[in-house]
Amino acid sequence: MSASKTIFKRIIDGEIPADVVYEDSQCLAFRDVNPQAPVHVLVIPKKEIASLAHLAEDDAPLMGHLMLVIRNLAAELGLDSGFRVVANSGPDAGQSVDHLHFHLLGNRSLSWPPG
Numbered sequence: 001m002s003a004s005k006t007i008f009k010r011i012i013d014g015e016i017p018a019d020v021v022y023e024d025s026q027c028l029a030f031r032d033v034n035p036q037a038p039v040h041v042l043v044i045p046k047k048e049i050a051s052l053a054h055l056a057e058d059d060a061p062l063m064g065h066l067m068l069v070i071r072n073l074a075a076e077l078g079l080d081s082g083f084r085v086v087a088n089s090g091p092d093a094g095q096s097v098d099h100l101h102f103h104l105l106g107n108r109s110l111s112w113p114p115g
């Protein structure tokens with residue numbers, strides 16, 4: 001298993017550093033190394049779930065928890081005029097790390113539709 005650890009699992013396990021902005025028993029939030037907005041935080045479950053497509057029915061409380069963490073972070077990081085939450089899932093969406101993650105983006109005007 002360790003040979004196929006994702007980079008996010010290595011961050012969870014403390015093997016590589018990250019700019020952590022929030023942590024609890026179920027999740028971790030840290031700043032993206034290649035930020036696409038002045039605030040760009042990744043919120044990830046500590047449980048290894050590859051993507052939204054891999055969710056199990058009993059992951060529902062965990063997903064609800066992550067949404068509340070995102071709500072709290074958006075407020076704490078001052079995203080009062082709005083923010084965007086993105087979960088790229090699978091190759092067509094450009095998912096590059098196979099560990100579920102929510103991008104929290106804000107502090108700039110965000111265009112729509114995304115690319």
Ligand code: AMP
Nearest residue numbers: 007018031032033034088094095096097
């Ligand atoms: P995605 O393309 O949706 O899978 O998003 C993966 C994100 O992880 C990208 O925005 C990367 O910049 C970010 N990323 C990759 N490695 C790290 C890292 N070590 N620390 C923080 N962010 C990372």
